[in-house]
Amino acid sequence: MPKQKTRKAAVKRFKKTATGKITYNKAGSGHLLSAKSRKRKRNLRAKAVLSDPETRRVTGMLAG
Numbered sequence: 001m002p003k004q005k006t007r008k009a010a011v012k013r014f015k016k017t018a019t020g021k022i023t024y025n026k027a028g029s030g031h032l033l034s035a036k037s038r039k040r041k042r043n044l045r046a047k048a049v050l051s052d053p054e055t056r057r058v059t060g061m062l063a064g
Contacts, residue, residue: 010061
């Protein structure tokens with residue numbers, strides 16, 4: 001059976017931590033920032049952790 005290929009789009013968006021969780025950057029920090037509050041922009045800078053069902057989906061995309 002051939003090896004499973006990595007989905008390159010997923011590799012660019014997600015990162016696996018040492019404990020197996022998957023982190024990602026939040027959406028919404030690219031443009032139109034003047035209409036967003038300082039607090040909202042600050043919170044967008046932080047990384048977020050995927051939920052368990054999403055982690056199961058994305059793990060298969062990263063396996064390669």
